[in-house]
Each structure stands twice: as structure tokens, then as C-alpha cells.
Amino acid sequence: MASHGTDHAHDQGGDFGDPEAGSTWIWSLGGAIVFTALVLVIAVFYFRAEVTEFDAKVVDEPSAEYQALKAKQLANISDYGTYTVTTASGAEQRRIRVPVSRAMEVVVANGGAAFAPEAPAPASAPAASTAPPASK
Numbered sequence: 001m002a003s004h005g006t007d008h009a010h011d012q013g014g015d016f017g018d019p020e021a022g023s024t025w026i027w028s029l030g031g032a033i034v035f036t037a038l039v040l041v042i043a044v045f046y047f048r049a050e051v052t053e054f055d056a057k058v059v060d061e062p063s064a065e066y067q068a069l070k071a072k073q074l075a076n077i078s079d080y081g082t083y084t085v086t087t088a089s090g091a092e093q094r095r096i097r098v099p100v101s102r103a104m105e106v107v108v109a110n111g112g113a114a115f116a117p118e119a120p121a122p123a124s125a126p127a128a129s130t131a132p133p134a135s136k
Contacts, residue, residue, distance in 0.1 A: 081097040098106075 077100045079099060082094060083097060084092045084094050086092050
């Protein structure tokens with residue numbers, strides 16, 4: 001084979017000896033530090049997004065039982081109704097539930113005695129005696 005006057009073994013132009021140990025260490029250490037910092041930043045962003053999504057989907061989502069209880073309680077304070085309570089003596093008393101807005105109107109119009117409980121009926125008085133009291 002004929003040679004075209006080029007020697008490919010020496011055609012690379014320049015000195016390609018071993019690199020200096022100091023610069024190799026610096027580039028290796030710097031690359032490791034940058035890589036570690038990049039991994040930590042990505043991990044922080046990932047876990048922050050994960051916590052935000054967890055809070056939005058699990059923690060901040062009210063339960064169905066809570067929603068039903070809240071709806072029932074709101075209905076109780078905005079509608080008329082009746083209910084019974086048991087007194088300490090065991091007797092049941094029927095009570096009337098008045099909406100909060102109406103109760104506030106009545107209290108403003110009539111003062112604090114607007115919803116005062118009724119006084120119990122007086123017990124029947126003992127029969128009056130026509131006999132004079134006994135003397136000692």
C-alpha cells in the first residue's frame with residue numbers, strides 16, 4: 001500500500017501526556033459536590049410537592065361524616081322543630097326549637113326574659129280550716 005505522505009500516529013498535534021493529579025481531583029470533587037447539591041434540590045422540590053398534594057387530597061378533604069353532621073347542625077339552627085328532654089326527676093318535657101335568627105329578633109324586641117321558662121303551676125293550697133288553732 002502506498003503512503004500518501006501522512007503519518008496518522010503523529011497527526012493529533014499536541015502533547016497528550018497524563019493529566020495533573022491536582023486538577024483531576026479538583027474537577028472530580030467539584031463535580032461530586034455539584035451532583036450532590038443537584039440531587040438534594042430535586043429531592044426537596046419533589047417531597048415538598050408530595051406533601052402539598054397529600055395535604056390537599058387527604059388531610060384537607062373533609063370526611064363525609066363531618067359534612068353530614070355539619071349539614072344536620074345547620075338545619076337544626078335554621079329551622080323550627082321540637083324535641084324532648086328528660087329532667088332530673090325522669091319526666092320528659094317537650095321543647096320547641098327556634099331558628100337562631102328569629103330567637104335573636106325576639107330577644108332584641110323583648111329583652112332577656114323573652115324565652116324565660118314558664119313558672120310551674122302552684123301546688124294546690126291546703127284547705128282552709130275554720131277551726132281556731134290549737135292552744136298549748
